[in-house]
Amino acid sequence: MTKRILVAGESWTVHSIHQKGFDSFTTTEYAEGVRWLKAALEKGGWEVTYQPSHVAAREFPFTPEELAQYDCVVLSDIGANTLLLHPDTFSRSKPLPNRLHAIRDYVANGGGFVMVGGYLTFQGIDAKGQYAGSGAEEALPVTLMRADDRVETPQGIAPRVSQASHPIVAGLESDWPDLLGYNKVSAKPGATLVAQVGDDPLIVAGEIGKGRGVAFTSDCGPHWAPPPFVEWTGYDRLWTQIADWAAGKI
Template structure:
């Protein structure tokens, strides 16, 4: 509840994917139906939401480069190896999805809650779902810095 109130009053929340994010492995993260989920621009599933893609998928940038998070990143991002499945809430902005082979599910989503801003990145921030090619990509550092900068700017 403290996080929800913090964001409502102008704070920021960024949630990144992984084994214990969103609903996570065997549903063990348990963010579904919590005050944290209230704040997110996405809704969590009620079950294990991990989608493993060992062959990799290419992220699809759906937002415009004019969005501060996407500035200078282009549309050709390295492959990812998995993500947490979520659904987008009304009013949220989807900036990137997983590939069409996986139903164009949300990968990078922004939103607001009260006076605050929220970001959901449904893949990992390092290995397991981020292969070394993604971490070595010059846009890796920029992407996460720009997510943080956007979220912490005043809504």
């Protein structure tokens, strides 16, 4: 049976000003950071539908029924405003369904949901992720801060498995490469702390209604997940097992 997953986010545009004495010019570059995650999921048998942030703004599903075509939904480094403020709502004042409520109801009805950390997920830089108090937080096994929740660890911090019996970390009990940062959250009562960084959660898993939610508080690619992490032999297995567990496949 085909396993279908929707991944939204992991894209950005950089607009740079180059000043050279009297003169200046600008350049614009579009980039995506999804390739490691996408490749890992595909190796694990998942059919991946990928929506970069600018595509998700318009095309991310509006209802739990539309989301139900997927076994799992992943948000990675995409702020709540991108999903709340559809262009027709922001520019034309057109009422449309709340897509974070759709995620909440999709999970409550049996769907799988994964949030991956970054500067614009959980709360993120300057709290601009804005998921605290939203339907997405209701679909997660963690409680979010109401402030900038980043913990930058440029010196590196080693993940540590907390619940070795959990299917998400089967075969991955030790020797994880360092990460360079994460979002600080707290596990909800009844959730399982699967792995941590220092004293803080890295992976939290929990039952949400009839469905399942997983929080992975660091990144799936640079910069918080440096080359040794994305090239780690356990990387593909980790992400496949996260998605499989969230979707109720293991």
